[in-house]
């Protein structure tokens with residue numbers, strides 16, 4: 001399956017609505033050019049990558065910090081900083097650059113790390129608070145002030161884009177996003193579960209959208225024309241190539257087409273547990289998208305391909321792997 005947004009999957013006709021086969025190899029659709037991308041759009045700021053940190057990230061950081069505390073007890077570090085030298089988040093937000101910079105140079109690394117964690121924590125506390133409330137339902141939120149609703153949605157989703165003045169979603173849409181009936185990706189906004197999918201991924205993950213989010217990490221981004229995303233040939237759900245590699249969903253298996261013959265690299269979709277072939281897909285992506293890549297993009301794409309085919313045992317896969325290495329070297 002071709003990469004995201006080459007199939008007008010966001011904002012356009014969904015593949016499930018088209019009368020032709022959803023297999024792009026049987027019904028090749030015009031790849032969308034990069035100009036269709038959402039550059040310059042305020043929704044760009046709503047990419048998962050720019051959202052607030054998740055609870056997981058904080059938990060990990062806390063653990064790291066916990067380890068650090070064993071070596072250097074936090075208390076002794078803090079005690080060495082006199083209260084006059086200390087700075088707060090408010091100071092950083094308010095004071096002149098030079099003043100804060102000067103102060104920061106005299107503060108221990110641990111204190112500065114703490115500051116960053118404080119900011120994350122402040123947001124995390126708000127999010128937990130909002131998410132733990134059972135009274136925030138579609139029924140009660142109808143009576144909310146528009147700004148109140150925007151702020152609640154921004155806190156719940158971790159996407160600051162909802163506060164942007166140019167994002168004018170209807171009150172109904174905002175409520176639906178809040179109660180996970182609509183995709184939080186401002187560029188997508190599909191009704192959930194998308195395509196009325198009843199798979200476990202769509203059913204068990206609040207707010208998960210199979211049209212724009214990764215089955216593994218539930219994040220979305222605005223990358224198009226790339227091997228960064230792998231689509232399942234059977235259920236059409238998407239997975240980051242990086243996530244698939246990390247979760248060992250790319251492995252050798254019998255040829256998807258014939259079911260027999262030498263093992264080749266296949267992608268096992270976590271949403272439907274079925275496998276998609278990869279060689280033909282990579283070929284398609286390169287054929288359709290390579291003309292739009294600059295040198296840097298090409299190197300990045302080659303890197304994806306060589307990581308995908310790294311463990312190939314079949315001749316075609318090995319050849320592709322070596323070819324990528326060759327091209328990257330040049």
Ligand SMILES: [Zn+2]
Pocket residue numbers: 197198199200201202203210237271
């Ligand atoms: Zn699904």
Ligand SMILES: [Zn+2]
Pocket residue numbers: 183184185188189190209210211212213
């Ligand atoms: Zn979506």
Ligand SMILES: [Zn+2]
Pocket residue numbers: 214215216217218219239240243
């Ligand atoms: Zn992912």
Ligand SMILES: [Zn+2]
Pocket residue numbers: 232233234235236237269270271272273274
């Ligand atoms: Zn699948």
